[in-house]
Structure formats: C-alpha cells, structure tokens
Amino acid sequence: MAQAAEQGSIRPDITTGIIAMLLTFLGVIAMSGADKLPRLPLLKTALCLITFVYLSRGIAGLVLPIISQHPLIQQNSTTFWLVSSSICLFIGMLHLIGTIKLWNGNTLK
Template identity: 45%
Template structure:
C-alpha cells in the first residue's frame, strides 16, 4: 500500500459506489426509480411487470461499477493492489470518458431515454472519467519517479 492516498481515484471510487447504489435502488424500488433516473418508460414498465430484463441489465451495471470502484480504491492505495491495476484504470477512464462524449451517437439506440437523462448521465460520466484519468496519471507519474 502507498503512504499517501490518491484523492482523485478515491473520489472516483466513491462515485462508482454511489452510482452502483443508485442502480441497485432501481432494482429494489422498481419502476418509479427507473423513471426518475430517466431509463425510459419501457424499462420502468418491465420492472413493474416483474420481468427479468431490467433486473439483469441493471445488476450487470451494478457489478461493473463495483469492480471499477474496487480498482479505484486499489489505485488510490486504500486497498491492496489488484491485478492489472494500471491497465484497468486506463480502460475505466477511457470507457467513462468515451461514454460521456459519445452520447449523441448512442441516443438513437435508446430512444426512450430522455434528453435530461443523456445530459446528466453524460456529465456524470465525464466527471468520473476525469477523476479516474487524473488519478491514474498522478499514480503513474509517482510510480515513474520511484522507479527512476
């Protein structure tokens, strides 16, 4: 473990945990939560009908966000290093940033999602992606100086 905590990666990890918790809330509380978070009327109705699709899709998102949070904590020096942490953090940063930027191209694929959903979720993805990117860059520059 590091002697200092990488704050951007710690905040990114906390954001991922909070996002996972919000998604878990959709599973637990159903259609109204799907609607509130802008997932679309179809997802909300399927959740209210007890169909498995919203639960499976949302559960996968929860699991991915939890794994990403653990990698953030690992890179921050809060927990023991996980395998391939540098590569994982680079990929996580890239995915969040790409999702934040590429929403215009994704919108036609999910026509029921509101414009508010796309703007807010893309802004959140850009924010978290930036935290991961800055934290990863800081971590690599610290490691580079130690190994030099």
C-alpha cells in the same frame, strides 16, 4: 426497463444487479489505485481502460443524441443524456487525474 418491471419481468432486476456489481468492481480497482486496497495486477492497464470507457461514454452521450436519429438513442430524453453523460465525464476525469498521478509515481494522499 420500466415497462418490463411493471409487467413483472425479472430482467430489469438482473440487469441492475449486474451493473451494480460491475460498478463495485470498478470502484475496487480505483481504490486499489489510490492505495486504499491492496495493489491489483494490471492496475495501470485497468485504470486506463476504465478512464477511456467513462470518458468515451460521456462524450458520446453528449454528441449522439444531437447527430443520431437511431431509435435506441432517441428513446431516452435529452435530460437523461445530459445528466448521465455529465456524470460519466466527471467520473472519467477523476479517473484520468488519478491514473496520471499513479503513472507518474505520485501518491494520491
């Protein structure tokens, strides 16, 4: 991505914009679950899926660099995988705690 940006490609900008919009949308869903925004339809299902994705990415990112020699995995540094996976695990755990509280009918206040 850095090389594409250096060459003047618009692809990294578009990709970053899409990721930012997706993360904003996931934040809106989380805020809805925390009763900070109006309740969204299929909220529990969405929170379960989001939690699963974050936790899966976090775990996979810690394991795959060790067991895989695939070029797409190996192109990033160990530091990248450790930091990004730790962040995903942390966010996933926060989502898990909030989702369990929501599922049990507890407020997050």
